[in-house]
Structures are given as C-alpha cells and as structure tokens.
Amino acid sequence: MRRLGFLAFLFLPFLGFSQEYLTKTGSVVFLSKAPLNEFEGKSKALNGLIDLEKNLLDFYLDLNTLDTGIGLRDKHMRENYLETEKFPFAEFTGKMEPIPALETGKSYPVKAKGKFKIHGVEREITVEGTLTQRNDQSLQLQSEFVILLDDYQIDIPKLVFYELASEQKVSINATLSPKK
C-alpha cells in the first residue's frame, strides 16, 4: 500500500504540475476594410490552451459568438460566409518556435507555427505575437495576423465586393491562467 502511494507520487508530475495555461474568455477582433465599408467583429469567448512543457498551443473560437454590431449582418456572416451550422469553429493548433524562457513581468516576441482551420479548410500558418508572464503567474498572449477569405473557400459575391474585404485582420488578446 505504501509503495502504491509512492508510485502515485511519481505520477504526480504528469497529472498535476504540467505547465498548462487556460482561458475561455480571450478576445478576438477581426477587421474587414473594404473600399465602401469597414467593420469589426468581436468575440470574448476565445478558448485557449498553452502548454509550455509540451509546447502545445491550442485555440478555438465558436464563430457563433462573433458580433459585428448589426444582427442581420451577423446572420448573413454565419449563414452565407462562415456557414457556422456546418463549421462552427475556427481552430488553431501549433507550436511555438522557439519557446521563450519566460520571466515574470517581461514580454517576449513569439512565433507559432501550426494548423489553422476555418470553414472546413485547414492550412499551415505562421503567426507572430507577444507573450507576457504577468505578476499573478498568468500568461498574456497578443497576436495579430491576416487571413484571406479566398484561402478558406469563403466566396465574396461581386455584389458585395466593395463592402466585404477578402483580407481580414485578426487580433487576439487572451489572458491564460495556470491550470489548477
């Protein structure tokens, strides 16, 4: 029995002390800048996991939570462009290259390489950002990257070409807390 307790202790590192950071309330903003219309869509429901030990980044967003400020535009976005009933999530899974040796209170530029998936199309992308270890031990990740709707088979009809840009600037700001 005692030995068993000892063994359990051995396994603790695997179960408890991995360096995992989590969030469910990260913020995502996308900016569409077309000649005739500029608008933003926002969500505060980005789910994310950063595991420094295994070097795993895993983020996903329920696209239904995006809000452009106009209900009908949201509905059109969901139904005609993102097709959220079929493809509800935008997902990124990747690695940081390299993992910065974090120090409390300092920011580090980071680069992540991985698979981004939206509208059922998966592509290898590289994203740059900033990672900060804050005083309360949480990690703050900020990142900006551009996605082209054409790359993900999201068609823009000619009729709305001047109102919707193919190039969408995505900004992410998430504070991830250590997993307990």
Place this chain on the structure above:
Amino acid sequence: MRKLTLLVAFLLGMAFPSFSQLERQLANENQPVDLVFHAPRHINLLTVEPLEKKSMHFAIMHTFGTLDGGVENLFGLDNGANIQFSFEFGLSEKLSLGILRASRDKVYQAFGRYHIFEQTQNGKKPFSLSLAGGAGVITNTYSFLPEPEQPTFGDRMNYFGQVMLARKFSGKISFQLSPMFSYFTNPLPIYQIEGDQNFYFALGMSGKWKVTERSSLTLQYIPNLNSDLRSNFGIGWDVEAGGHVFQMYFVTSQALTEPYLLAGGNGVPGEEFRLGFNVNRIFALGQKKRR
C-alpha cells in the same frame, strides 16, 4: 494483477495530459437557426424572423395594377400602386412593435410580433413559433357621402391576429404556416374590400426555396376558410444585397395589410397577376459606432 493496474494507471497518466487538445464546445448548445426567411416580411405576410433589440426594420411594399394591360400600361405600373411604408422596432429580442401606412383606403396600422421560441440547430426546438397582431384605422375621407352615411371612427377599425409556425427544413427550404383572422368592425361597401363579413379566417402559407447563396424563390398562398372570396396567391424572388433584401413578386391582390389580404378579394391566379416589389432594410439603433 497489481502490475496491470499500475501499468494502466501509468498509461492513463501519460496519455491524458499529453497532446490533449481542448474539447471543442459550442458557447450556446441551443444556437437558433439563422434566417428561416430573408426578412421579417415574405411577399405580403409577416414571418418569424425576429428583430434584435434596438433595431428597426423599414419596409416599403408596392403592388401595382394588373399585368393584362400589357406594355401600354407598362404591365400595370401606370395604374397606380398600393404603397405601404412600415417601421418596426425591436424592443427586446422577442418583442417588436411597428406602425405602417398603406395607401389603399389610407390605412394606418399598429402591429406587433412576439417570438415565443426559435428553432434551434440541435433540433431541440424543431420549429419557430411567433405571434402577431395589429389594429388599423381607415382614414380615407368619404366627402361624397351625405353626413349621416359617413363612417364613424368605430366603423373604420380593422384588426388581425395570427400564429406563425415556421421550420427551416434545410439550408434551402423553409416553410411557414400562419393561421390568421381579421375583423372589420363594419365592412362598408365603400371600402376597397370585396368581402362583406366582419370575420375572416385564413391559413397563410409561406415557402422559401433558396436557389443561390443570396436569392430565393418565394411562394405565398392564403386560402380563405370562411368566405367565398378567392384566395391570395403569390410567387416571387428574394434577393439579399448587402444590407437590403429586395422582394419581387407576382400576386393576385393589391392588398398589403393583413385585414385587406383576407377581405380584399383576389384575381384568378395567372389571369390577374400584379407586380409587387418590397424593399427591406434593417437599421441598428442606439449603438455607438464601433471603431
């Protein structure tokens, strides 16, 4: 045996934390389906399509003269249109109130819609259910009538109520059943209606078949259930263009408000079609501009 247990524990300990991606979960499991119809109007009838809080739906609807005059009357466009302007405000996600004005008999009408529940993507609610109702007043002047025959304010009132039950069967096909009634306090012959009853019952049917990403074939059929009047039939085409929804259709009546749709009388489908045209626009109110 113990070894096996330990091995399993070890494997579990190894396997679970490693490479574990987050489980993908929807923020709202009961996400409602979007756009059962393109707009809160579908040809002439109201739909279950809700307005969000603090938004306004503006619709201009026209129905023209009959097509049979041919090109000489530009297929009825010369013969004058019944035009209706309506403004509907979303007071909450469930309730909206509106006012409208239709040129036929110069009717002003207040109306409202209440959405009891919406169809959900996971099928928990297999259809959307909404109510609508309204009261209108005919403000036309009848100065050619001698004083005692002038309709009083009470004579000029008309009402309607309807239940709307709609389902989006697939990305392409939606259908709505709208059992409805209307009531004229005094259906005088000077009004532009064919019926002479007070009460009218009908079963509105609206269909949508999405043909392309942004346009649909639309149908409307409103069989009268308690009168000998011919039933309303319409067929049209909806186009989403940015923030507008354009609706073009052929319909058997020039009537636009619900009481007039039921009591107004109809031509024979195919013989007495009229061109109709709606423009729908939804405005967001009271929201600061996002920058």
